[in-house]
Amino acid sequence: MSKAYKAVVLFADRFVPQKLRPLWEHEAGPKTIFFWAPAFKWALVAASIDEYRRPLDTVSPTQSATLAATGLIWTRYCLVIRPINYALSLCNFSLGVANGVQCFRAYSYQKGLEKMA
Template structure:
């Protein structure tokens, strides 16, 4: 598989304009997994934003806590690795923020339910 990838990149190298060469050749650029993993992780952010339309009672606090913690941990990690991966940092900050907001919604809903008088 890596031979196919290497040949494909060699073909694409010829078509990258000179102005984009610094990005293309960067240690965390499109030729590496350091670029593609964060690019696909934006799907989690989009899912989190789409979940804002869900009713608060259907939100899983344990799931949102796990995703928020993952976002925070990987945000930190992305700044201590070499090369620093700002793309990974940004996507994980967004994952953490969207999930922390979802967690707030879930906890707030549950607190409101406990304050209601039992009929």
């Protein structure tokens, strides 16, 4: 860990209530990357869900399929690493599902256009 991060953690340590100590001290708690990776990765899930508002003719099925595959592949990885990171697993699974649905929507739209032509 960097010196700056250690200083922040030591400072915050004084303010953590006793009831939250088990979470704070957990091997996948806020003191580790295992906590912060899913915390920030949820932004990808939010962006994927926000994409549902875009017109389907501007959605890339390839990009959606790639993000869906990435999310689902990393879901598995999160369950085999130690410590098991359930938060990151849920985040990756959500990313896979959100983009899988978007991929299906875009693919169906493009197939519908082909049938009309």
